[in-house]
Amino acid sequence: MIKKIESSLFAKVFLITLSMLLCASLLVFGLLAWFMPQTYSNRLNIILDERAQDFISELEQVTFSGSGGLFDQFIADMEINSVELYNSSGDWVPLPTEEFDNEWGVNIAQSTEVGLGEKTPILSNSYYFSFADSSDRYMLTVYGEAEQIAELQQSFIRIFPFILLVVLVVAFVVSWMYSHIITKPVLAISSISEKMSDLQLDWKIDGRRTDELGILEKSLNTLSHNLSNALSELQSANKKLAADIEHEKELEQARTDFFSAVSHELKTPVTIIKGQLEGMILGIGAYKDHEKYLSRALEIANTLESMVQEVLTISRLETAEEQFRYDRLDCVQIIKSYLSETEDLIAEKDLQIHLDMSPTTFISGNKMLMEKVFSNLIGNAVKYSPYGAIIYISAHADYEQVEFSVENTDVHIPGDSIPKLFDAFYRVEQSRSRKTGGSGLGLYIVQAILHHHGSECTVCNTQSGVKFSFII
Template identity: 75%
Template sequence: MIRKIKSSLYAKVFLTTTAMLLCTSLLVFSLLARLMPQTYSNRLNTVLDERAQRFVSELEQVAFPNSGGLFDQLLQDTEINSVELYNGKGEFVPLPTELFAEAWDGDTAYIEQTQINELCKTAPLLSGSYHFSFSDSNERYMLIVYGAAEQIGELQQSFIHVFPFILLIVLAVAFIVSSLYSCMITKPVLEISRISEKMSDLQLNWTVDEQRTDELGTLGKSLNRLSYNLSVTLSDLQNANKRLEADIEHEKKLEQARTNFFSAVSHELKTPITIMKGQLEGMLLGIGAYKDREKYLTRVLEIANTLETMVQEILTISRLETAGADFKKDRLDCIQIIKSYLNETEDLIAGKDLQIHLDISLSLSISGNKMLMEKVFSNLIGNAIKYSPHGADIWISALSEHGRAVFSVENMGEHIPADSIPKLFDAFYRVEQSRSRTTGGSGLGLYIVQEILHLHGSECTVCNTQAGVKFSFTI
C-alpha cells in the first residue's frame, strides 16, 4: 500500500490535499469554539459593568434605608443573577430590599451565598466589584454584582454537539475537493509523463492538448514542437544515413573497381613486357629464329607502341577519376570534330576501301570538354573503321532531336555475342575472334568512352544490327 502511494502522484496529491483541508478546517473550528464564547463573555462583561456603574451612581445619591427599591429594580433584571453587599470591615450586609424583607434575618446571607455557590456549579457567572458610599454615611461599601452567563455555556455545548456533524461535512468536502484538485493537477502531469516515456522510446506520433493557457499548457506546446523537431531531425538523419550507406556502398564498389582495374592493369602490362623480355633475350643470345633481329625488333617496337598507348589510356582514366565533374566545359561543334577525325583517318579508310555514309546536321553544338569528347568520337569511329572488313560500309549519324544531340555509328562485320555485350565497357575486356589482341587494342577504349560520357551525363549503348554492330549515345 505504501509503495503504491509513493509511486502514485495522484495518491500523494490527494492525501496531502485532504490532510491540509482537514487540519485547516479543524483549526478554524477550534478557534471559533474558543474565541466566540470568549468574545460573547467580554460583551456581557461590558454590559454588566455599564449597568453596575449606573446602579452604583444611583446608590451614592440615596441613603442606605431608602435603597431597597433600587436593589429590587436591579434584581428584576434578567441579566443580573445576584448581588452582595459588604461594609468597610468586610462583613456581609443584608440587602435593604422590600421584595425580600423576610430575608433580613441572620440566615439570609447564608441562603443567598449557598444559592450563589449552587449557581456557580451549574452555570458560569460574571462578576464585578464596586466601592461606594451611601449619601447618609461616609462608610465605604463594596458591592459585588453577579451576571447570568448561561448563554456562554450553551454556546460551548453547541460547539461540542455539532462537532461530529461538522467533522463529517469537513471529511466529505475534503475528499471531494481533494479528488477534483488532484485530477486537475495530476492529469496533465501524468499525460506528460506518459508522453516522456514514448519519447524515450523515440515514439513521436503523439500530440499534447494545447487548450490550457497556464504553464502546463506552455509545456505541452513545447513538447509538441520538440516532437515535431525531433521527428524532422530523425527523418533527416535516416535519410542522411541512407545516403551515407549508399555512398559507402558506392565507394566500396569504386574501390573494388579500382582494385580490379589495377589488377587487370598489372596483368595486361605483365604480358607484353614478358614477351618483350623474351624476344630481346633471344636476340641478344642469338637463339634460333631470334637471329633475325630485324623481324623481332619490329615486333618489339609494335609491343612498345601498344604499351605506350596503354599507359596513355591509363593516365587518361586516372585524370578522369581525379577530375570528376570539375573539368572545363565549352560549347563545341560535334560535326566539326567528326569531320576532323575522318580527315585524319582518310588514308586508313581508303586503304580498306571503306564506304562512309554521313547523316549529320550542318552544325550540332553541345556543352562539354573538347579534348575528352574528341576521344569519345575518335574511339567509336576508330573502332568502326578498325573492326570493319575490307570494302564494308560505315554509317555515322549526328542529329538534333528535341534539343539533344543524338550520335550513332554502325559498321558492318561480325556480331558481338549477347553475353559479351554487358561486359563490353569493362576495363581490359576483349571480345575474342575479331576483337582480339591481333588488332592492337588495349581493351580500355570503350571503358574510357563510357567514363567520359558519364561525366557528361550520358551513356553509351551497343547493339547488334542486321548488318553488324551499332554504338550510340544522347547528350
C-alpha cells in the same frame, strides 16, 4: 503501499493537500470554538458593567431604606442572576426589600441547581459605593446570567462530528481536484520525457496554457520538432555516409581489379618483346632474321605505348576531374574530322557511311576527352565491321540535349557479352581483338568520360547490327 505513494506524484500532492486542508479546517473550527464564547462573555461582561454602574449611580442618590425598589427593579433584569451586598467590615447585609428576599431565594436555588448540574458559568463584578444617608462604604457584588455562553460551547461540541464529516468530504474532493489539476500537465510531460528518452518524437502536447507549464509544453513541442528534424538529417547523413563508404569501397575494389588487369595485360607484350630480343641476341632458329622480328617488336611496342597512354587517361579521369576545362564544342565537326582521318581504312573495307546530322550541333564538354569518345565509338564501328558493311552515324539536338548514335550492320554481339562491354580489358573475341590491336580499354574509357559529363553510353543489338548511343 508506502512505495506506491513515494513513486506517485499525484498521491503525494493529494495526501499533502488533504492533510493541510484538514489541519487548517480543524484549526479554524478550534479557534472559533474557543474565541466565540470568550468574545460573547466579554460582551456580556461589558453590558453587565454598564448596567451595574448605572445602578450604583442611582443607589448613591437614595437612602438605604429607600433603595428597595431600585434593588427589585435591578434584580428583575433578565441578565442579572443575583446581587449581594456587604458592609465595610465584609459582613453580608440583607437587601432592604421583602420582594427581593423572595426573589433572592429563587435565584439562589436556581443558581445552586444549575451550578451543581450543568455548571452554567456566571459573570460577577464588585462595586464600592455609599448610600445618600450614610458615609459607610458598601460593596455590591453583581452576578450576571451566562447560560448563552454555555449553550454556545455545547453547540460547538454537538456539531463537531458533523463539521468533521463535512470537512473530510470537502477536503477529499478539493484535494483530488487540486491534485488532478496540478499533476496532470506534469504527468503528461513526464510521459513525454519517457518517449523522448526512447527517441519517440511522433507526439505533440496541447500547449493552450499560458502559464509556466504552458511555456514548458510549447518548449517541448519545439524541442521535439527540432530533434525530429535533427534525427532525420542525421539519418539521411548516415545513409549518405554509408552509401559513400560503400561507393568508395567499390571504387577501391575497381581500382584494385583494374590495376591487376593492367599488370596482366602489360605483362603479355613485355614478355613477347623480351623473348624476341633474347632470341635475336642468341641467334636461335628463325630469330636470326633480325629485320622481321625487330619489326614485330616495334608493333608490340607501339601497342604497349598505346595501352600506357590509355591507362594514363583513365588515371587522369579518376584523380583530376575538377581540372578538366569544359568548352562549347561542335560535335559534327569532331565526327567529320575523325572520319577524314580514317578515310583510308573505310575505303579499304569498302564501308558505306551514312550521316544524319545538322550542319552544326553544339555540346558542352572537354574537347580532348570528347574527341576520344567519338573516335573510340566510330573507330570500333569501322574496325569491327565486315567488308562492305554500312555505318549509320546520327547526332540530333533536342531541348538543350544532343543524342548521338553509331550503328554498324552485318555484325551482332552475344547477349551475355553486352553487360561486360564497358569493363576494363574485356574483349568479345580475344583472338580477333588482339589482331586488330584492341587493348580492351576503349569502351571503358568512353564510359568513364561520359560519366564525368553526366551521361552514359548504352549498347544494344538491332535487326541489322549493333548500336551504341548516348545523350549529353
